Amino acid sequence: MDTSQLLKGVLDLAVLAVLKDEDGYGYDVLRRLRGGGMEEVGDASVYGTLRRLYRAGLLTSYVVPSDEGPHRKYYGVNDAGRERLVESERAWRAFSEALDGILRKGAAA
Amino acid sequence: MNTTETRQELVDYLRRVRAALADLPADELAEVMEDVEPHLAEVLDETGDLTGRLGTPEDYAAELRAAGGYPPPASADSARGKSRLAARYFVWSTALLTFTCLVVGGMLAQPRHQEKYLWLFFTLLAAAPGLVWVFSGYLRRADVESLPEYRFARARGVAAAGLPSPRVVEFIRSLRPGWWVARVVLVLALMLVGATEGVVVAVVVVAFLTWAGPRSSTDRRLLPLVVAGNALLATATLTVVLYASDRSSQRPYEYVSPGLNYQGKYLDNVYAVDADGKPIPEFYLYDHEGMPLNVVRNSCESSSRAFDNRFPQPQVEYRGGQCVELSGLPFVPLPPNATLRPSTTSVIPSTSATTTPVSPSPSVSLSPSVTTTPVSSAPATTTTG
Numbered sequence: 280m281d282t283s284q285l286l287k288g289v290l291d292l293a294v295l296a297v298l299k300d301e302d303g304y305g306y307d308v309l310r311r312l313r314g315g316g317m318e319e320v321g322d323a324s325v326y327g328t329l330r331r332l333y334r335a336g337l338l339t340s341y342v343v344p345s346d347e348g349p350h351r352k353y354y355g356v357n358d359a360g361r362e363r364l365v366e367s368e369r370a371w372r373a374f375s376e377a378l379d380g381i382l383r384k385g386a387a388a
Numbered sequence: 389m390n391t392t393e394t395r396q397e398l399v400d401y402l403r404r405v406r407a408a409l410a411d412l413p414a415d416e417l418a419e420v421m422e423d424v425e426p427h428l429a430e431v432l433d434e435t436g437d438l439t440g441r442l443g444t445p446e447d448y449a450a451e452l453r454a455a456g457g458y459p460p461p462a463s464a465d466s467a468r469g470k471s472r473l474a475a476r477y478f479v480w481s482t483a484l485l486t487f488t489c490l491v492v493g494g495m496l497a498q499p500r501h502q503e504k505y506l507w508l509f510f511t512l513l514a515a516a517p518g519l520v521w522v523f524s525g526y527l528r529r530a531d532v533e534s535l536p537e538y539r540f541a542r543a544r545g546v547a548a549a550g551l552p553s554p555r556v557v558e559f560i561r562s563l564r565p566g567w568w569v570a571r572v573v574l575v576l577a578l579m580l581v582g583a584t585e586g587v588v589v590a591v592v593v594v595a596f597l598t599w600a601g602p603r604s605s606t607d608r609r610l611l612p613l614v615v616a617g618n619a620l621l622a623t624a625t626l627t628v629v630l631y632a633s634d635r636s637s638q639r640p641y642e643y644v645s646p647g648l649n650y651q652g653k654y655l656d657n658v659y660a661v662d663a664d665g666k667p668i669p670e671f672y673l674y675d676h677e678g679m680p681l682n683v684v685r686n687s688c689e690s691s692s693r694a695f696d697n698r699f700p701q702p703q704v705e706y707r708g709g710q711c712v713e714l715s716g717l718p719f720v721p722l723p724p725n726a727t728l729r730p731s732t733t734s735v736i737p738s739t740s741a742t743t744t745p746v747s748p749s750p751s752v753s754l755s756p757s758v759t760t761t762p763v764s765s766a767p768a769t770t771t772t773g
Binding site: 290304305306309321322323324325326327328329330331333334342345350351352 | 416419420422423424426427430431441442447448449451452453454455456457458
């Protein structure tokens with residue numbers, strides 16, 4: 280099945296999570312997500328998500344000049360972003376457990 | 389990999405993504421493109437094929453728009469198109485206003501061409517809707533700044549402003565406090581020139597600039613009006629300076645109507661008679677300094693504009709399409725001492741009439757024309773003397 284619909288809902292959480300420990304520019308974020316197993320995440324979706332989180336005040340951004348090629352804009356999680364990450368993680372775990380339970384019951388039935 | 393070809397692909401892709409997202413606020417769009425540009429460059433380096441991995445630029449833009457939580461383009465497009473039209477109207481009408489201010493400023497010192505105030509009024513009226521949109525917030529700065537003509541003008545403006553050396557710019561800046569003195573001087577100069585309406589316009593503009601000038605550095609909405617006002621004052625100052633220098637250099641040659649005047653009346657000709665009333669056929673006039681009283685010679689040769697002080701001038705008349713020069717008196721003078729003699733005519737001139745040539749009888753007239761000559765018909769004056 281097409282997992283892109285599933286991915287969409289959790290992309291915010293995933294992006295915040297991969298930026299939690301280390302700032303990164305757009306392509307870093309994309310690589311970390313793909314490296315983490317989210318192969319089907321769309322390139323443009325990641326960039327859109329970064330901008331939305333930034334506008335929501337959850338990310339900081341700064342431009343790092345580059346000798347070759349265009350300058351890179353790095354994103355990092357700020358305090359509000361960390362708070363959101365904790366909340367979302369809790370919500371996700373509760374949701375995931377609930378869904379696990381439902382799925383197990385369905386399988387057992 | 390062909391570098392030029394891939395660069396071109398990158399440029400095209402970027403352009404189409406930007407076009408598809410053109411309805412985003414300009415600042416946000418710039419931020420997005422700052423992310424997208426290195427991304428596409430990197431994808432291109434890795435795969436060499438943007439569309440294969442990312443889809444069409446429009447797909448890419450749509451995905452980014454959806455994930456970014458930006459409003460869908462359909463509804464935004466019409467609003468965007470409307471505000472784009474409004475922005476365009478604003479830019480062009482204020483540009484026209486500035487141009488009119490330049491022209492009217494240049495004509496401010498002239499009392500003629502009163503219709504220039506009408507032009508100013510109408511262009512101000514035409515610019516009014518745009519200004520209302522800007523000040524009401526209907527038109528945002530980004531709308532105006534995204535216009536290609538604005539970008540073009542701005543690029544040219546920056547290039548032109550970069551031409552003088554920084555020291556010159558610094559020097560001009562340091563003169564800024566003196567500008568209001570220059571403005572007052574301009575108003576006074578216009579008063580001296582006698583351009584009353586010009587003074588009114590200049591005073592209004594100066595008052596406005598005094599208020600708006602300092603504010604325009606923080607409130608950019610005032611900028612077009614400040615630019616227009618300064619344009620008007622600039623050309624007005626320029627022409628007043630030119631006018632003044634022109635006047636001072638030309639004063640010796642100030643235009644005076646040529647010819648002779650007697651008690652404020654222009655004299656077509658001057659005649660002289662001797663004590664017996666006999667016309668003097670040719671004489672020459674001088675003033676008290678011995679300067680000849682030269683006037684334009686009447687002549688049938690219209691091309692020759694000779695000056696001399698020989699009188700009486702010939703009378704020039706057109707008869708049947710032919711130009712003829714006539715000499716002689718167009719009237720018959722009364723001898724100056726006629727009152728001392730027994731008169732044989734029926735006319736006895738009044739005391740006030742002694743200096744007036746009176747024609748007692750047309751029989752001896754040398755005149756081909758008597759229309760301009762004072763002629764007294766005899767019986768009316770018999771009561772005096």
